[in-house]
Amino acid sequence: MTKQVQQLDRVIIRFAGDSGDGMQLTGDRFTAETAEFGNDLSTLPNFPAEIRAPAGTLPGVSSFQLHFADHDILTPGDAPNVLVAMNPAALKANLADLPRGADIIVNTDEFTTRNLAKVGYTGNPLADESLSEWRVHPVPLTSLTVKALEDFDISKKDAERAKNMFALGLLSWLYHRPTEATIRFLEAKFAKKPDIAKANVAAFNAGWNFGETTESFSVSYEIKPAKLPAGVYRNISGNQALAYGLIAASVQSKLPLFLGSYPITPASDILHELSKHKRFGVRTFQAEDEIAGVGAALGAAFGGALGVTTTSGPGIILKGETVGLAVATELPLLVIDVQRAGPSTGMPTKTEQTDLLMAMFGRNGESPVPIVAPATPSDCFAAAIEAARIALKYRTPVMLLSDGYLANGSEPWKVPAIEDLPDISVAFATEPNGDDGSYQPFKRDPETLARPWAVPGTAGLEHRIGGIEKADGSGNISYDPGNHDLMVRLRQAKIDGIDVPDLTVDDPDGDARVLVIGWGSTYGPIAAALRRIRKAGGKVAQAHLRHLNPFPKNIGEVLRAYDKVLLPEINLGQLAMLLRARFLIDIISYNRVRGLPFKAEELAGVIQDVIDSD
Amino acid sequence: MTETTTNGVNGKGLALIPKAEGRQTLKDFKSDQEVRWCPGCGDYAILAAVQSFLPELGLKRENIVFVSGIGCSSRFPYYLNTYGFHSIHGRAPAIATGLAASRPDLSVWVITGDGDALSIGGNHLIHALRRNVNLNILLFNNRIYGLTKGQYSPTSEVGKITKSTPMGSLDRPFNPISLALGAEAGFVARTLDSDRKHLQAVLREATEHRGTSLVEIYQNCNIFNDGAFEALKDPEVRDSITLRMEHGKPIASATKAVVRSDDGLEVVDRAGVDESRILVHDAHRQDPSLAFALSRLDEPAFEHVPIGIFRSVDRPSYDQLMNEQVELAVSQRGRGDLGDLLLGGDTWRIN
Numbered sequence: 001m002t003k004q005v006q007q008l009d010r011v012i013i014r015f016a017g018d019s020g021d022g023m024q025l026t027g028d029r030f031t032a033e034t035a036e037f038g039n040d041l042s043t044l045p046n047f048p049a050e051i052r053a054p055a056g057t058l059p060g061v062s063s064f065q066l067h068f069a070d071h072d073i074l075t076p077g078d079a080p081n082v083l084v085a086m087n088p089a090a091l092k093a094n095l096a097d098l099p100r101g102a103d104i105i106v107n108t109d110e111f112t113t114r115n116l117a118k119v120g121y122t123g124n125p126l127a128d129e130s131l132s133e134w135r136v137h138p139v140p141l142t143s144l145t146v147k148a149l150e151d152f153d154i155s156k157k158d159a160e161r162a163k164n165m166f167a168l169g170l171l172s173w174l175y176h177r178p179t180e181a182t183i184r185f186l187e188a189k190f191a192k193k194p195d196i197a198k199a200n201v202a203a204f205n206a207g208w209n210f211g212e213t214t215e216s217f218s219v220s221y222e223i224k225p226a227k228l229p230a231g232v233y234r235n236i237s238g239n240q241a242l243a244y245g246l247i248a249a250s251v252q253s254k255l256p257l258f259l260g261s262y263p264i265t266p267a268s269d270i271l272h273e274l275s276k277h278k279r280f281g282v283r284t285f286q287a288e289d290e291i292a293g294v295g296a297a298l299g300a301a302f303g304g305a306l307g308v309t310t311t312s313g314p315g316i317i318l319k320g321e322t323v324g325l326a327v328a329t330e331l332p333l334l335v336i337d338v339q340r341a342g343p344s345t346g347m348p349t350k351t352e353q354t355d356l357l358m359a360m361f362g363r364n365g366e367s368p369v370p371i372v373a374p375a376t377p378s379d380c381f382a383a384a385i386e387a388a389r390i391a392l393k394y395r396t397p398v399m400l401l402s403d404g405y406l407a408n409g410s411e412p413w414k415v416p417a418i419e420d421l422p423d424i425s426v427a428f429a430t431e432p433n434g435d436d437g438s439y440q441p442f443k444r445d446p447e448t449l450a451r452p453w454a455v456p457g458t459a460g461l462e463h464r465i466g467g468i469e470k471a472d473g474s475g476n477i478s479y480d481p482g483n484h485d486l487m488v489r490l491r492q493a494k495i496d497g498i499d500v501p502d503l504t505v506d507d508p509d510g511d512a513r514v515l516v517i518g519w520g521s522t523y524g525p526i527a528a529a530l531r532r533i534r535k536a537g538g539k540v541a542q543a544h545l546r547h548l549n550p551f552p553k554n555i556g557e558v559l560r561a562y563d564k565v566l567l568p569e570i571n572l573g574q575l576a577m578l579l580r581a582r583f584l585i586d587i588i589s590y591n592r593v594r595g596l597p598f599k600a601e602e603l604a605g606v607i608q609d610v611i612d613s614d
Numbered sequence: 615m616t617e618t619t620t621n622g623v624n625g626k627g628l629a630l631i632p633k634a635e636g637r638q639t640l641k642d643f644k645s646d647q648e649v650r651w652c653p654g655c656g657d658y659a660i661l662a663a664v665q666s667f668l669p670e671l672g673l674k675r676e677n678i679v680f681v682s683g684i685g686c687s688s689r690f691p692y693y694l695n696t697y698g699f700h701s702i703h704g705r706a707p708a709i710a711t712g713l714a715a716s717r718p719d720l721s722v723w724v725i726t727g728d729g730d731a732l733s734i735g736g737n738h739l740i741h742a743l744r745r746n747v748n749l750n751i752l753l754f755n756n757r758i759y760g761l762t763k764g765q766y767s768p769t770s771e772v773g774k775i776t777k778s779t780p781m782g783s784l785d786r787p788f789n790p791i792s793l794a795l796g797a798e799a800g801f802v803a804r805t806l807d808s809d810r811k812h813l814q815a816v817l818r819e820a821t822e823h824r825g826t827s828l829v830e831i832y833q834n835c836n837i838f839n840d841g842a843f844e845a846l847k848d849p850e851v852r853d854s855i856t857l858r859m860e861h862g863k864p865i866a867s868a869t870k871a872v873v874r875s876d877d878g879l880e881v882v883d884r885a886g887v888d889e890s891r892i893l894v895h896d897a898h899r900q901d902p903s904l905a906f907a908l909s910r911l912d913e914p915a916f917e918h919v920p921i922g923i924f925r926s927v928d929r930p931s932y933d934q935l936m937n938e939q940v941e942l943a944v945s946q947r948g949r950g951d952l953g954d955l956l957l958g959g960d961t962w963r964i965n
Binding site: 280285298467468 | 632647675677678682691695696697698699702713714715716738942944948949950952956957963
């Protein structure tokens with residue numbers, strides 16, 4: 001049977017199933033195939049915090065959305081064109097996001113009376129008219145998989161578990177994905193259980209063959225590779241890019257990397273990744289708590305290492321006291337906060353931008369800390385190097401604000417050439433710097449205001465530092481009022497004076513009257529919304545902040561150049577508060593705090609309303 | 615008092631730390647800072663003992679770091695002409711862990727007090743002990759909060775009348791030695807601020823031990839808890855109540871002796887017991903339960919008090935193991951190359 005092949009420019013697929021169904025793995029593999037094929041892509045995993053929520057229930061649904069295209073794209077997509085629903089819960093939980101006409105591939109085996117009742121269906125939606133708005137492809141995924149594997153010497157349970165690979169094979173056929181890498185992956189993953197490996201490969205192939213032979217799918221789709229700038233690409237998630245950025249910062253600064261960390265969702269993958277790279281001299285220390293994680297990192301920094309701590313949610317609060325000590329002792333320290341929904345435990349696997357004011361002000365006393373925020377998953381690499389550069393050059397703790405969306409999302413990344421990475425090395429103090437031949441630990445560099453960094457083991461520079469106020473220059477304990485006022489101002493001036501690149505504005509025709517400004521992970525959705533507006537002839541400018549403390553020097557000028565400034569944030573207006581206070585500009589805020597990234601269509605509507613309003 | 619013999623099994627505590635050229639003196643370790651403890655404070659004696667002990671180690675002064683938390687004792691680093699880090703309340707073991715784990719060439723000391731180590735910093739202390747990071751922890755126990763002016767501490771006796779407990783404190787105190795042994799610390803000792811010879815002998819063993827050594831130092835706060843350890847200093851009773859522990863010797867005071875009983879250990883009248891029944895101290899015993907039983911002998915308080923090294927056993931230090939993993943990774947697959955790392959995994963080229 002010859003099947004029709006249709007060309008598409010982009011597709012959004014959402015794999016959804018029970019949290020035990022292996023949807024994240026399925027999504028990861030489809031992403032890897034898609035990356036290898038050369039499409040541009042962006043992903044959005046969405047899963048419950050519970051490892052195995054009760055099977056078949058709505059809270060147990062785990063999903064993975066992938067947007068891929070023949071052109072460069074900016075977000076994981078607003079609404080899926082295709083939903084793969086492994087059970088009734090997955091269908092019910094995701095149906096509202098599905099536009100009319102979308103495809104639904106559904107595992108009919110799971111639509112039993114019991115499973116339907118579990119999520120409140122009184123009838124079977126596959127049997128009535130309730131799904132008539134969509135194109136439903138009923139596939140008995142479980143039984144087809146079990147049948148395909150009946151010759152294998154594995155349990156029925158293991159055979160059933162391979163149904164996600166059957167689904168992956170089917171989708172791989174449907175979208176013409178290359179399959180060799182997935183087969184290699186399965187063989188490596190189950191290298192110690194060859195029977196399981198073979199069964200999974202067989203299930204994957206059976207899914208592919210099913211697509212080719214069944215009449216349920218009459219069309220398959222081609223999405224041509226994207227035309228992206230020339231270079232070598234790989235797919236990378238935010239947490240992996242961040243870990244690589246930290247290793248690169250260690251190499252480029254010639255300092256050993258020391259990570260002190262306590263496991264916390266969604267930051268733990270940075271610890272996992274770094275712990276694999278000991279041959280870069282990376283030392284990872286899983287501490288007894290968040291406080292010890294940052295404490296050990298600061299202790300290592302005192303000893304001359306690139307000290308890093310990683311955390312999320314409530315963990316960042318616990319680190320506040322030690323960050324304050326790093327401010328007082330003026331030691332370099334990287335504090336990485338993968339923001340998640342709060343307050344308190346909040347929603348650990350959901351994203352938010354709600355720690356900005358915490359990063360800015362969450363310490364006692366006047367304790368300014370630079371803040372850097374990556375814009376996309378792959379940008380976490382460069383942001384980590386930039387944060388390290390500031391920390392080392394200015395001898396200060398730096399906050400890097402990633403978030404759950406960046407951490408787990410992935411996209412193709414044009415791998416940078418090593419020779420293009422900045423040299424961020426700094427010199428340790430080796431000689432006394434006092435006029436009297438003494439060592440003055442708080443005698444500053446007149447340009448950067450950074451103090452010298454003398455590490456233990458350096459003869460003649462023995463000195464004591466600590467959290468008590470120190471005399472300017474000598475670093476001796478000082479309660480002198482004038483000295484304290486001076487030190488407060490010096491510490492502030494040092495941070496204010498950090499060399500931050502100017503804010504660039506994207507305003508193609510130069511005549512927009514509305515500026516949309518954002519920070520961090522909202523870059524993609526804002527830029528995608530702007531494309532829609534501009535495509536329809538609308539005029540709008542975009543600026544995106546990577547440095548939130550200090551702000552770029554030209555930011556006031558940029559903000560004042562537009563009639564209206566719109567600031568979408570996944571919080572209740574934290575950056576807007578800072579900009580209003582600092583520049584007395586009436587920022588228009590758009591805020592949603594739903595644990596999810598903005599949708600491009602949603603933002604386009606908001607921006608259009610601002611353009612249209614007087 | 616008799617001198618404690620040093621009988622270290624480890625002897626590797628200082629192996630990786632560079633040695634100084636030439637002889638050092640006490641003066642080399644005095645900083646130019648004015649010491650600001652209350653006159654008569656036990657901290658002075660401890661400082662003097664440490665300053666006069668350090669030259670004996672013969673280490674490069676710049677490779678010695680004192681890290682402290684918060685409290686009266688935590689001012690200690692300012693008075694030593696080494697590297698020093700006066701950190702935050704309770705966190706010194708965590709900060710020192712990062713330093714010692716990344717710099718095995720340093721002799722890292724933690725100066726802490728009973729509130730700092732056992733109250734706000736209790737978690738860091740027990741984890742440092744179980745990990746066996748190469749640290750020497752000196753716990754100045756004066757059984758009171760001094761710097762905040764006299765509240766009861768986690769080692770104060772039940773019923774302690776203080777500013778915050780006018781009707782007496784309610785909570786049972788920690789026994790720091792029992793706590794440390796419970797965390798399976800490799801080196802645990804107790805000594806006294808006023809007994810310089812004993813203090814220095816304990817420090818000698820503690821520094822030889824590669825890993826975490828915990829030394830509890832009974833320290834008198836003459837302002838808020840004066841005389842807390844007077845019984846151990848009073849010439850009338852001290853020889854009778856001090857159960858001196860020396861490796862390989864019977865554990866006894868002038869009048870009392872430790873013997874095995876049906877359910878553990880007991881202290882009996884020395885005169886009425888055959889010498890052969892007195893427990894011979896084995897500080898190097900792997901199993902910590904006998905050392906734990908010894909730590910319980912100071913109940914009821916100050917009827918008899920074990921002093922000396924409870925436990926000194928050898929096991930690999932955390933920093934050593936951590937660095938071995940780094941070296942193993944390098945020896946197996948070579949030093950990491952950033953270019954290879956970034957291009958690892960599945961890549962594709964766009965022309």
